[in-house]
Amino acid sequence: MNVCTDQLAMLLADEGQLLSVSSLAYDKRTSAMVEEAQGYIPNTGRAEEVFLLKPDLVIAGTYTARAAVTMLERLNIKVVTIAPASSLKEVRARILDVGAALGQTERAEALAAEFDAGLAALQPDPNARKPRAALYGANGYTVGSQTLSGEMLTAAGFINIATEMGLTHGGTLPLELLALAAPEVVITSQPYPGASRSEAVPRHPVVARMQAQAVSSKMNDGDWLCGTPFVLRAIKNLARHRERLDK
Amino acid sequence: MTRLMAFLAALTAALFLASLAIGPAAATLSQSLTALIWGDGTPLTLIMREIRLPRALLAVAIGASLGLAGAAMQGYLRNPLAEPGLIGVSSSAALGAVLSLQTGFAATFAMALPLSALSAALVGVLLVLTLAGSRGASMTLILAGIAISAMAGALTSLALNLSPNPYAAHEVVFWMMGSLADRSMLHVTLAVPIMALGWLMLASLGRGLDALTLGEDAAASMGINLKRLRLMLVLGTSCVVGAATAVAGAIGFVGLVVPHMLRPFVGGRPSRLLWASAVGGAAMVLAADIAVRLILPERDLKLGVVMALIGAPLFLHLIYKTRKELA
Amino acid sequence: MSPLLSLDNLTAKRGDCPVVDSVSLTIGQGECVGLIGPNGAGKTTLMRAALGLMPSTGRSSLTALTSAKRAHAAAWLPQAREIAWPVTVENVVALGRTPHLPRGAKLSAADQAAVSEALAQMDLDSFRSRLANQLSGGEQARVLIARALAQQTPLLMVDEPIAGLDPAHQISTMQAFQALTEQGKSTLVSLHDLGLAARHCTRILLMSKGCLVADGTPQEVLTPKLMHDVFGISVHFEHTSEGPVFQPLGLT
Numbered sequence: 001m002n003v004c005t006d007q008l009a010m011l012l013a014d015e016g017q018l019l020s021v022s023s024l025a026y027d028k029r030t031s032a033m034v035e036e037a038q039g040y041i042p043n044t045g046r047a048e049e050v051f052l053l054k055p056d057l058v059i060a061g062t063y064t065a066r067a068a069v070t071m072l073e074r075l076n077i078k079v080v081t082i083a084p085a086s087s088l089k090e091v092r093a094r095i096l097d098v099g100a101a102l103g104q105t106e107r108a109e110a111l112a113a114e115f116d117a118g119l120a121a122l123q124p125d126p127n128a129r130k131p132r133a134a135l136y137g138a139n140g141y142t143v144g145s146q147t148l149s150g151e152m153l154t155a156a157g158f159i160n161i162a163t164e165m166g167l168t169h170g171g172t173l174p175l176e177l178l179a180l181a182a183p184e185v186v187i188t189s190q191p192y193p194g195a196s197r198s199e200a201v202p203r204h205p206v207v208a209r210m211q212a213q214a215v216s217s218k219m220n221d222g223d224w225l226c227g228t229p230f231v232l233r234a235i236k237n238l239a240r241h242r243e244r245l246d247k
Numbered sequence: 248m249t250r251l252m253a254f255l256a257a258l259t260a261a262l263f264l265a266s267l268a269i270g271p272a273a274a275t276l277s278q279s280l281t282a283l284i285w286g287d288g289t290p291l292t293l294i295m296r297e298i299r300l301p302r303a304l305l306a307v308a309i310g311a312s313l314g315l316a317g318a319a320m321q322g323y324l325r326n327p328l329a330e331p332g333l334i335g336v337s338s339s340a341a342l343g344a345v346l347s348l349q350t351g352f353a354a355t356f357a358m359a360l361p362l363s364a365l366s367a368a369l370v371g372v373l374l375v376l377t378l379a380g381s382r383g384a385s386m387t388l389i390l391a392g393i394a395i396s397a398m399a400g401a402l403t404s405l406a407l408n409l410s411p412n413p414y415a416a417h418e419v420v421f422w423m424m425g426s427l428a429d430r431s432m433l434h435v436t437l438a439v440p441i442m443a444l445g446w447l448m449l450a451s452l453g454r455g456l457d458a459l460t461l462g463e464d465a466a467a468s469m470g471i472n473l474k475r476l477r478l479m480l481v482l483g484t485s486c487v488v489g490a491a492t493a494v495a496g497a498i499g500f501v502g503l504v505v506p507h508m509l510r511p512f513v514g515g516r517p518s519r520l521l522w523a524s525a526v527g528g529a530a531m532v533l534a535a536d537i538a539v540r541l542i543l544p545e546r547d548l549k550l551g552v553v554m555a556l557i558g559a560p561l562f563l564h565l566i567y568k569t570r571k572e573l574a
Numbered sequence: 575m576s577p578l579l580s581l582d583n584l585t586a587k588r589g590d591c592p593v594v595d596s597v598s599l600t601i602g603q604g605e606c607v608g609l610i611g612p613n614g615a616g617k618t619t620l621m622r623a624a625l626g627l628m629p630s631t632g633r634s635s636l637t638a639l640t641s642a643k644r645a646h647a648a649a650w651l652p653q654a655r656e657i658a659w660p661v662t663v664e665n666v667v668a669l670g671r672t673p674h675l676p677r678g679a680k681l682s683a684a685d686q687a688a689v690s691e692a693l694a695q696m697d698l699d700s701f702r703s704r705l706a707n708q709l710s711g712g713e714q715a716r717v718l719i720a721r722a723l724a725q726q727t728p729l730l731m732v733d734e735p736i737a738g739l740d741p742a743h744q745i746s747t748m749q750a751f752q753a754l755t756e757q758g759k760s761t762l763v764s765l766h767d768l769g770l771a772a773r774h775c776t777r778i779l780l781m782s783k784g785c786l787v788a789d790g791t792p793q794e795v796l797t798p799k800l801m802h803d804v805f806g807i808s809v810h811f812e813h814t815s816e817g818p819v820f821q822p823l824g825l826t
Contacts, residue, residue, distance in 0.1 A: 138414050139547075140429070172545065175429055176272040176298055179290045194412035195348040197421055205431045206297045325658035458672050461721065462656035464627055469725065470645030470673040515659035515705070 001045050001068070002061030004226030005082050007033050008098040009059055010040075011229070012107050020053050029190055032222040032230040047071035059101055085227020088119060088151045094227050111229065118232040124157030124239060131245055133158040133185040134178060136207060138198040142173040149224055152231055156238035158185065179206050184245065186210050187238075189224075251512045255526040259307065262533035266303040267295065269540055301432045306536045307529040308435070309427075309495055312442050312487035314528020315521060317502020319449045322456035322517035323480050327507060327565055328385055331488045332499030335395025336371040340485075340492035341422040342399040343367025345406045349415065361441050365489030371395055372481050385569050424551030425496030427536050434494040445486025446525070448479045453518030460517065498551045500558025501528050507561060577602050578729040578760050579624060579648070583632035586616075586623040593619045595784040596632065601729065601762060604755040606748075608771035608792075609764040611781035612805055617764040618653060620781065621731050625650050645673035649725035653733040655714050657707040663717050666706045667692055670724030692724040695750045697743065712739045719747060730754065730761045736770065748774035772796055772811065772820035780804060792818060802826050 003024035010018060010025075010033055020041040025031045043049050047068040050058060055077065060069050062083040073079050080101040085091045092112050099108020133153060135143040143149045144162040146169055153160050161183045162170065178186070188202040188211075201207075223234035267283065268276040272294050281287065283295035313331060320329040331337050347353040347363030378391035403422055407415045455476040458466035467473055491498070505527040506520055513519035535553045542548060579601040586594040594616045601607055609617050623630035625648065626637035636644050649670070657666060670692065671685040681689070693699055696716040701709065706717050719735050730751070736744040748770050751761040755776065765771055771778055771792065778795040780788040782804045788795045793811075801809045801822075810821045 172547075174271040174544075176270050176294045179294045179298070180272045182290045192412040192414070194410035194415055195351075195353070196410070196412045196414035197418050198414035199412070201429050204297075204429055205433060206293055209293060209297065325656075454672065454675075454677060458669055460656075460658045460661060461666070461669060461718065462652060462654055462658075464622065464650065464652040464654075465656070465718075465721075467627055467641065468625055468645060468648070468650035469669065470642045472641055510659070514665060515661040516665060517659065 001043065001050060001058060002064045002082070003030050004084060004094075004228065005059045005061055005098060006037070007031060007226055007228045007230070008095060009102060010036050011111060012095075012099050012104045013102055014104070017102065019055055020050070028222055029192065030222060030225055032226075032228065032233075034222075047075075051075055051077065057101065059098065086148055087146070088148065088155065088227075088231070091115065091148070091227035091229070091231060095229070115229050115232065118229070119155070119235075122155060122232065122235050122239060124155070124242075128157055128242075129246060130157055130159045131184040131242060132161050132164075132181075133187060134161045134173070134181070134183040135187050136173070136178065136202045137189055138196070138201065140172050140175060140178070140201045141170060142167060142178075143170040144168040148227055148231070152224070152235050152238065153187075156235045157242050158238070175201065175204055175206055179210070182210070185241070251509075251523060252526065255523060255530060259526055259530040259533065262530055262537065263303050263307060266306060266533050266537055267299050269537055270294070270299055271544060297431060298429070301430050301435045302427050302536070303533065304435050305427055305430050305438070305495060306533045308439050308442050309491040309498065310501060310529035310532030311525040312445065312491045312528070313498060313501035314505040314524035314526075314531070315446060315449045316484045316487050317528070318506040318517065318520045318524035319452055319456065319480055320484060320502065321506055322452070322459065322520065323476070324379065324388065325459065326385055326388055327510075328388060328503070328562070328569065330500065330503035331368075331484065332497060332501070333396075333503060333562070334371075334375045334379075334388060334392035335399060336368050336375065336484065336488050337492050337497035337499060338396045338399035338403070338423070339371025339374075340364040340368035340489045341497045342403045342406070343489065344493045345403050345422055349406050349410050349412075357437065358441070361437055361490045361493040364493035365441060365485050367399075368489040368492070369481065369485040371399065372484050376477075376481065385566075389566075420549060421496045423497055424549035424555070425492075425498035426539075426547070426549045426551070427495055428539075428547055430494060438490040438494045441490035442487050445483045445490070448483030448486065450521060450525075452476060452479055452483070453521050456517035456521070460515075496549075496551065498532070498554055500554045500562070501531055503565075504554075504558050504561055505531050507565065577635070579762070580635045581624055581632065582634075584620070584623055584630055584634055585632050586619050586628060586630040588619075592784050594623055594630070597781075597786045598632075599779065599786060599789060601760050603728070603758045603760060604776075605760040606751050606755050606774060606776045607760065607762045608775035608778045609762060609781065610766070610768060610771055610778060610795075615781040616784040617781055618733050619784075621650070621733060621762065621764065625731065642673065645725070645727075647727060648729040648731055649722040649727040651718055651722040651730075651732040651735055653737075655711065655718055657714060657717070660705045660707050662703050663698055663701045663706045663709070663720075664689065664693070664703060666717050667698075667720045667724050670721040670726075673725065688724050688726050692720040695723055695753075696720040697746060712743065715739060716743060716747070719750075723750065728759050730759065730763075732761065732763045734764055734766070736765060736767065744770060768796060768801075768809075768822065769820045772818045792820075796820055 001022055003022050006021035006025045020043045021037050023042040023044050025037040026034055028034055045065045045068055058072055058077055058079045060079055060081050062081050069079055082097050085094045092115055095112045096108050099105050135149055142162045144167045145154055145160045150160055161181045186207055191199045223230045268279050274291055279295055282291040286292045316331045321327055343366055344364040347360055353360040374395055375391050379388040404419050407419055455471045458469045458471045506524045509523045509527050510520055513523050536550055538553050539548045539550050577600045582598050583596045585592055585596050611617050622628050624634045624636055636648055668689050696719055698720055715738055736747050752774050754761055778792050780795050788800055796811055798809055801807055806826055808823045808826045810823055812819050
């Protein structure tokens with residue numbers, strides 16, 4: 001019932017073990033496993049809908065529709081809630097958690113080991129120059145280093161300007177201050193369809209100008225959003241980006 | 248009169264400079280202006296040219312537009328309660344803007360967004376004039392305004408809620424209250440040409456509005472072409488309110504507060520009030536936008552909230568004064 | 575000389591009902607014409623239709639003109655006394671100069687003189703800088719008459735100007751209209767005070783149910799028969815050394 005646990009479950013479950021994933025798993029902007037998700041029944045996270053599927057187990061995120069989750073619990077369906085990963089270390093833990101819930105401990109441990117190895121392999125050259133970068137999202141929200149995205153940025157060999165601003169977890173960074181900080185890279189996210197003024201902030205000409213001056217980068221949100229092994233792919237792309245900066 | 252205009256112009260100029268000097272990025276006024284004018288290639292130049300200058304320019308243009316529209320509507324309807332925001336013209340324009348953004352029409356060509364807002368504003372103005380009649384009695388005017396605002400507001404919320412964009416639903420407040428935060432030069436070039444067209448139309452109304460002080464029959468017998476006047480008023484108001492709302496949301500009360508404050512200083516004459524309200528409106532919106540940045544710099548306080556805090560009590564006062572007519 | 579106003583079969587309808595029914599008349603120079611008739615006889619409608627302020631059929635010499643030319647040919651004072659804003663008396667009266675001013679121009683010396691003259695005629699010199707919308711009803715009426723006078727047109731059409739005025743100002747207003755005749759100008763004034771009409775008008779038009787039933791000198795129109803037929807009143811009309819004296823006596 002949660003796009004992040006959905007992906008972990010898809011990676012770990014036996015064939016036929018997983019019945020349904022959330023509809024967000026079918027959206028490229030939020031999920032890295034759109035194709036894999038095709039074989040499952042999509043759900044929109046309403047209790048009624050999930051109940052009718054008669055599952056033995058529901059895996060939900062901590063913040064997934066609370067009302068629906070408690071309702072399912074009252075209907076005597078076993079629900080495991082899994083908190084979103086807020087660091088690379090927690091990604092590993094979540095893999096094991098979901099594995100345990102699905103009874104796929106071995107497979108989970110193998111995946112975790114693979115993840116560790118992958119992460120180790122991505123260690124940036126300690127002598128490489130560390131460019132300054134900013135993650136800039138809707139409403140001018142920037143992400144600090146003590147978050148999953150922040151750790152990913154650091155792992156890819158960047159310095160997060162949010163740290164300079166004293167934002168360890170994240171917060172709103174006025175455009176003016178972003179311009180003043182003048183990071184080499186501004187990483188923005190893909191806009192959703194329709195339109196919103198919130199998303200107009202990272203598309204302001206100032207940001208566009210800064211992205212034109214340096215190398216621009218758009219986050220592939222599907223890889224970024226969740227604590228899944230796909231974060232490694234995002235880190236790899238980011239690191240390649242960094243290397244291109246100095247060429 | 249000339250002294251009033253000189254005062255208002257000086258006030259607006261001072262507020263314009265203040266608006267350029269105030270922002271989260273700390274810099275002195277002289278540093279800011281140097282960066283703005285000579286472009287020293289530092290980030291400050293970018294900030295001044297792409298963030299603060301468009302914001303200040305929009306504040307001036309939108310303030311002038313709303314002041315002018317308020318003064319013109321009041322002159323035509325001979326009612327001090329007529330104001331684009333209160334009578335539903337602004338909310339109609341916001342609906343037009345939201346619809347064109349959410350359907351993707353706004354992306355089809357550059358002027359699509361302001362033109363959509365303009366068309367919706369036009370519908371709003373025509374509805375109000377039809378409902379309230381050409382002699383805008385307070386009761387019908389306010390009732391028509393409530394009905395149109397409620398309808399347009401509901402449809403705006405609906406459009407935003409149906410949007411596939413998860414952020415859009417949270418932006419009802421922006422469209423209802425208005426804000427100048429994070430606007431760019433793009434918005435200036437989008438809105439100002441259409442506003443300027445509206446200014447020309449509204450500015451041509453002075454003589455007719457003066458004559459209308461004595462009623463429609465008297466004005467017509469003094470050679471005023473009422474049909475043309477009405478057409479210019481409707482088109483001009485739609486242009487300025489539509490363009491302003493398309494880029495900054497529905498900012499209310501400017502057209503109520505400013506003409507009310509300035510009327511005694513222009514001897515009550517609608518023609519002079521037009522000009523005074525345009526300049527006064529610019530000063531008012533600049534001041535409100537500065538207040539927004541000073542009071543809660545971190546919280547994106549909406550400009551319309553500040554205007555409503557100033558305007559709503561005055562509106563109540565005006566209703567109190569006209570309640571004999573209302574009863 | 576061409577007439578200042580000529581109507582030919584002028585008809586104005588409200589729905590299907592003719593409020594003014596085929597009225598033909600001509601007003602020449604130097605006339606002070608009183609328009610009388612019971613409530614609802616169509617006096618106001620006749621004047622508004624003649625000015626082109628409402629749709630009508632038939633012909634009016636004024637509606638044939640452009641609105642700008644018409645404003646030089648005839649001034650109109652509506653019955654509703656409307657002064658929407660706190661404007662000074664002087665500025666209200668100066669509005670009468672609107673047709674004479676090019677767009678955006680300031681009042682010339684001649685305009686100022688016209689305003690001052692109109693203010694003096696209506697005994698408003700001391701009110702010049704008072705706010706017009708704060709004056710009493712009668713005072714406002716005088717301000718608005720002055721506005722129409724300031725337009726300085728050959729023809730002045732006024733709708734019940736003296737209703738609500740004190741006797742002195744009723745007389746002075748009628749005298750002001752009479753004075754215009756000496757300059758070759760004419761006035762068409764609707765009124766209910768038949769005594770004042772008898773004394774000050776050179777000619778009287780009597781309307782009843784949309785039709786013009788009599789047109790002539792006061793002596794010809796204010797006859798006991800016509801007064802009985804149209805108003806249902808008995809009257810006393812006598813020429814004295816002080817001029818004509820007309821007094822309604824009672825209902826018939």
